[in-house]
Amino acid sequence: MFLRSIFFNTNILQTLKNALKRLKMPKTLNLKYFKIEEFASPDDLKSSCKMNKKFLEKLDYARGNAGCKFVINSGFRTIEWNAKIGGRVGSSHTKGLAVDIHCVDSRNRALIINALISVGIRRIGIAKTFIHCDVDKDKDQDVIWLYN
Numbered sequence: 001m002f003l004r005s006i007f008f009n010t011n012i013l014q015t016l017k018n019a020l021k022r023l024k025m026p027k028t029l030n031l032k033y034f035k036i037e038e039f040a041s042p043d044d045l046k047s048s049c050k051m052n053k054k055f056l057e058k059l060d061y062a063r064g065n066a067g068c069k070f071v072i073n074s075g076f077r078t079i080e081w082n083a084k085i086g087g088r089v090g091s092s093h094t095k096g097l098a099v100d101i102h103c104v105d106s107r108n109r110a111l112i113i114n115a116l117i118s119v120g121i122r123r124i125g126i127a128k129t130f131i132h133c134d135v136d137k138d139k140d141q142d143v144i145w146l147y148n
């Protein structure tokens with residue numbers, strides 16, 4: 001009886017320890033369509049871990065909904081890289097909240113934009129060769145803009 005209760009308590013302790021461990025561990029990211037490396041700043045190949053995880057999950061769902069390839073032209077940008085390529089100061093790319101998806105034709109443009117909207121992405125920029133999207137809450141929501 002005594003031994004049994006000790007055994008029981010030990011199990012509870014272990015269960016609690018495991019639960020705590022799980023809480024402390026960063027949530028692992030399971031992307032079906034992307035490799036995390038695709039989102040790295042070209043000047044810091046480990047920087048893809050700075051991408052917002054919820055955003056990447058949304059993007060992954062969007063990619064599934066679209067059914068066409070999402071080639072990432074630009075994901076995370078270090079401040080230095082952003083400056084080098086002429087990105088705006090305060091760019092959502094430097095916060096890990098934006099990507100540019102390669103796109104050059106009208107069919108894929110429609111598929112990609114519809115899919116982004118379907119997962120709740122509310123900021124989209126359209127250029128001739130890419131589609132920018134971000135989830136930067138510090139900026140205007142529900143907007144689609146054009147790049148010259």
Ligand SMILES: [Zn+2]
Pocket residue numbers: 074093098099100132133
């Ligand atoms: Zn962009």
